[in-house]
Amino acid sequence: MKLTGNTVFITGGGSGIGRGLAEALHKLGNKVIISGRRKGHLAATIKANSGMQSVELDVAHPASIAAVAKKLIADYPELNVLINNAGIMQIDDAAGAVDEAVLVPTVMTNLLGPIRMTSALIDHLKKQASATVINVSSGLAFTPLAMTAVYCATKAAMHSYTLSQRYKLKGSSVTVLELAPPWVQTDLLGGKSDPRAMPLQEFIDETMTLLATNATEILVEGVKMLRNNVGPDEGAFLTQFNDRLAQSPH
Numbered sequence: 001m002k003l004t005g006n007t008v009f010i011t012g013g014g015s016g017i018g019r020g021l022a023e024a025l026h027k028l029g030n031k032v033i034i035s036g037r038r039k040g041h042l043a044a045t046i047k048a049n050s051g052m053q054s055v056e057l058d059v060a061h062p063a064s065i066a067a068v069a070k071k072l073i074a075d076y077p078e079l080n081v082l083i084n085n086a087g088i089m090q091i092d093d094a095a096g097a098v099d100e101a102v103l104v105p106t107v108m109t110n111l112l113g114p115i116r117m118t119s120a121l122i123d124h125l126k127k128q129a130s131a132t133v134i135n136v137s138s139g140l141a142f143t144p145l146a147m148t149a150v151y152c153a154t155k156a157a158m159h160s161y162t163l164s165q166r167y168k169l170k171g172s173s174v175t176v177l178e179l180a181p182p183w184v185q186t187d188l189l190g191g192k193s194d195p196r197a198m199p200l201q202e203f204i205d206e207t208m209t210l211l212a213t214n215a216t217e218i219l220v221e222g223v224k225m226l227r228n229n230v231g232p233d234e235g236a237f238l239t240q241f242n243d244r245l246a247q248s249p250h
């Protein structure tokens with residue numbers, strides 16, 4: 001995609017990968033609007049990046065999405081890039097009774113959220129000469145981490161939805177990309193200082209290089225093992241992957 005001259009709206013831009021992408025795009029001179037629930041994180045991010053804007057948003061609530069979409073279209077008529085990045089990850093137990101307190105918020109945030117957010121902006125995006133939707137899935141969409149089964153299922157569903165969106169928008173001005181990160185050092189599931197995870201800035205730098213190409217799946221080197229696993233031998237690889245991650249890094 002073209003990485004300059006855009007007006008970018010990103011969900012969950014006050015921390016982690018979202019903040020990293022927002023700052024990288026801001027540095028390239030794009031107009032960037034970040035969003036999320038925690039006012040303090042939004043305020044700190046826009047304070048550190050002069051000219052960046054923010055709006056409070058809860059993607060788990062349709063009314064919040066509708067209100068923010070209306071405001072975005074009114075305040076930023078040139079908006080042409082949507083990055084569906086907001087997400088949550090919690091440990092669950094696929095071998096036991098489902099915990100509604102994990103199931104419902106995870107599906108609402110990670111699956112219904114990005115579908116509704118795109119739905120609220122798609123007519124506007126189609127009117128732009130060139131527009132991009134970036135859905136942030138995960139390497140775990142392709143090789144699930146069994147201790148976060150619901151999370152992985154939402155990401156697999158987003159991969160599927162992205163394929164359908166891309167197919168249906170073929171020939172329109174809207175390009176649909178999927179960004180599937182590997183394990184990256186952020187607050188997600190407390191992995192910020194885990195040495196097995198990829199340092200955030202390295203991930204952002206490699207991602208920005210890939211975003212500048214025509215690739216529709218943005219896959220840093222470190223995630224290809226998970227992405228390319230899908231196939232008839234999926235079960236054996238999945239066991240190996242889960243066994244290895246269950247071991248302590250130290």
Ligand SMILES: NC(=O)c1ccc[n+]([C@@H]2O[C@H](COP(=O)([O-])OP(=O)(O)OC[C@H]3O[C@@H](n4cnc5c(N)ncnc54)[C@H](OP(=O)(O)O)[C@@H]3O)[C@@H](O)[C@H]2O)c1
Nearest residue numbers: 012015016017036037038058059086087138183184186188
């Ligand atoms: N880090 C990894 O290893 C990794 C790997 C693969 C994929 N990913 C994906 O990358 C994306 C970003 O995660 P991250 O690693 O950067 O973790 P993070 O720092 O925890 O960021 C998640 C962001 O999502 C926002 N968010 C969560 N629930 C929201 C809601 N209901 N409404 C609006 N915003 C919400 C959070 O902001 P508020 O809490 O302020 O709302 C936060 O800024 C997620 O989709 C995640 O699944 C991460």
